[in-house]
Amino acid sequence: MLKGHLDMIVLAALAAAGSAHGYAVIEEIKRRSGGAFDLPEGTIYPALHRLEQAGLLKSTWTTADSGRRRRVYSLTRTGTRALVERRAVWKQFSDAIGGLLGGNRPRETPA
């Protein structure tokens, strides 16, 4: 469950890949996460639509050599900027969690 971080993940995968269609995004995420995130289509497609709706992605229909129709997504300028921001938020977030998990100081930080 990656509640709240899915958008960032999709943006990051697309930023790294340059462009990709839905199915490929799933595999890209799976590969780059070391197999940790194996997302079902019912998760990824709505996310792609949502992000395109929000103007962070753009898409074009293409036909692969195999003859299959694919919808290829890539980041917009806005999407790239959004990713930068999401990264920063993520850093703050994970640092804060780190403080909670790591800190063994029961009261104020002693000298």
Added chain:
Amino acid sequence: MLKGHLDMIVLAALAAAGSAHGYAVIEEIKRRSGGAFDLPEGTIYPALHRLEQAGLLKSTWTTADSGRRRRVYSLTRTGTRALVERRAVWKQFSDAIGGLLGGNRPRETPA
């Protein structure tokens, strides 16, 4: 928005503090997160109830010197074990995100 990680945070705060009542848990989390997580009561109390229901916390009513009634929570054995597991899951999770955000390798990892 800490969707999915709230339980771990509460458990961690209580583990560090030993025991605390609801209001104190809020401040403990705030302090240890460096001010990043300032949770409203509507978030923390249902979480405490949920965790007690699940057997991860136990509580006792006490009366403070001021005369105010407080419900003091602490971890059960099960809760302590659960926290250990949540930590591990968090590590996996954040490592996976790290792989997605950091990795600049467009294809297979080269030699």
Added chain:
DNA sequence: TTCGAAGCCTAGTAATACAAGGCATGGAAG
């Protein structure tokens, strides 16, 4: 021809953090 993989989609569901309220007490300020 039958089945699985590639490839797209949607409707419904469960979980969850949070907003917004309510209630009570103690102490300080007026």
Added chain:
DNA sequence: CTTCCATGCCTTGTATTACTAGGCTTCGAA
């Protein structure tokens, strides 16, 4: 004495969100 804020507990409702479970098509292999 009253009024207000901080302490301290609680619940109901709501929006978001990832996911389940379906459905549709085409390609290629068995």
